[in-house]
Amino acid sequence: MAEIHGTYREEFSAVRDVLAASLARGDDLGASVAVFIDGKPVVDVWGGYADAARSRPWERDTITNVYSFTKTMTGLCALILIDRGLLDLDAPVARYWPEFAQNGKAGVTVRHVLQHTSGLPAWTEEITPQDLCDLQKSTDLLARQAPWWTPGTVLAYHCFTTGHMVNMLTQRVTGLTLGQFLAREVCTPLGPDADFHIGTGPECDDRVSLLTPGTPVPALNEAAPTEGVSPVGIRITRYPYITPDITHNTWWRRAEVGGGNGHGNARAGALIQSVMACGGEVNGVRLLSEDGCRRVLDKPFAGMDVAMSLAFTWGNGYCLNNDLATGMFGPAVQGHRLAYWGGNGGSFVLADLDTRMSVAYVPNLWKSGVDNRAFAVIQAAYASLGA
Template identity: 40%
Template sequence: MGPTTVNGHCAPGFAGVQEAFERNFHEHGDVGAAVTVTLDGEVVVDLWGGHADAARTRAWERDTLVNVYSTSKGMTALCAHLLVDRGELDLDAPVARYWPEFAQAGKEGLPVRWLLSHRAGLIAPREPLPVDYAYDWDRVCATLAATEPWWEPGTAQGYHAVTFGYLIGEVVRRITGQSLGAFLRSEITGPLGARVFIGTPVEEHASCADMVGQLDEARISEQFPGAPMPPFRSLADHPMAIVMLALTSIPTGDVNSAAYRSAEIPAGNAHASAHGLATVYGALVTGKLVGPGTLEAMRRSQSRPGERDLTIDALIPAGHEHRWGLGYMLNHQGLVGPNPRAFGHGGAGGSYAFADPENRLSYAYAMNKYGGGTSGEDPRNGGLVTAVYRSLAQSAG
């Protein structure tokens, strides 16, 4: 197999990013990938290369879309913040103000803020759902509305891996009358010309890269041998109960299928180009989407000092303090550059996108070879981010 062809461009001073991108193919086995960086809203890095399928018969193009798993959550949260910025959504109001059926099972006063900050205790329904439920929006939302939280809401944080998107998406739908994916296109990505879809139109499926390796129930079982599958009666039933609940209770099936691509699963099935993701985060940085007060609130920590995340701690037994903003991963550990105030979201497999307002920068990396890490720790992403900030520092010097 010959060297991978890399297309696109880098602005003067950013050649190191292309070198890191090329290394990802010959050192880390990337099949197809893209990376985009904007500075003051202008594209300074726009690279793509490799192939959109495992057989390497389709070239990766600038407009190639790929499933970015939980990197989707940054787009989903943004829909809610756009409504906050317009005065249509109060984060401290009960969810039931907008979604009356949610006022069941002790959730009458649960505020919208806790949905965004993973504090609602609604990591899963009480009984696992069949795979076809994931594509039936109303049935999933009705089930979650009736679900008793797995812990007292507000007292702890635990990553809502799949349910996050239905919970936020239903609030958005109740306010706007549009599905989350339709609102994202009409109000954010469409006007920006950004290729990001939640609920990818059939006519765009030919542009979608296939995931090479994918997160599915079988893979999860292999990753956590000995961990039983749900149902569980409580989180104390097994040390891995919270992980298995969060990841498997609403199974989504084959991520390369037409059904999956067309569905709206806003916590994890956005199909996006790196250019599209960076364009959206770049618009945040330059003030095109929300005002400065909303931008500041989005990245304000909702976590207590020293607080751990119940789900992430179960995944990583030697866990560490984890800080959530309002729907966003905060960079307090410096996994995505030196600015602790940068914020964004990563996805299973290795994709990542973020905004760094202090440096006027946005970044996105997307790929189709399933790797490791949701929080930016994938070495492919890490090498690119390091190269971006090294280039930025050299340009400033």
């Protein structure tokens, strides 16, 4: 078994053991795992190495790019804005961002954006990774383009566009960018362990663990062998194509890509998503009303995602429980109110509104295709909770 650092309650030792075994097998290079209940850590462990050369250990404050795990932070920020009355789920996006109404988008609502049904899953014009990080340019393109489908009718995963749209909504109603709002209104009130960043400053560079491919990176138009990605799915998820080597660039870290360039660790993810798990209040800090938390479940959209070729149920800002989730997380979650999502390469975070538990897994070994590492962590957490 690999050496594991951190703390855990004995009844949750199985979670620690999952990480130790994964590191020992070489399924992980370096990673962190956290389980919080009632806003308190019952597991906060890490191990392995922060670099491919295995010269730097993964430390307590190591952070890494978590790709679309970031969307749970973006979703939380949107729910806070809705709870404060600054946004309305069923209001047109153009109420807050008038330029967005161009080319048939006057009927696109905030709910459509958060449920991945806006008809804007990607850019019509081809853009580069640098264009994606130029928020002015890429957001202006979204404002001008027409929806690919009638808004509210097709579930198509918004790989990056949802983050850009929520960023603009946040700016229009608060004057803050999404990254600034997350830092000021979420992370700072929760304290230093809420160490998550959408737009990572130079003060964090020395503790960033760069992603290392653990499987071959598929070519631009090639689905991974274990993925049944459709041509439209390739278009949505690969244009622009943010491969692990792209995330090594300083310009990538500095940008505020709410759909996928967040940096953090499992402790930060589980602590922040405890807000969802615990009815909006964590350790005496209330960020959401109880009704505001439950709004994630309001009028979800269920269907086959044309980008992923999988059946999802999307709530407002988060994916929700369904048969697919039960298959991933195990029968212990049957019937539970879950809010979750994961990132390309392996990171994952889940909030359970019934058990008041949040679970997060953050690795630096990026893997393409089906990846069960996070599911093993979540299953061990539920087994420990049940015991």
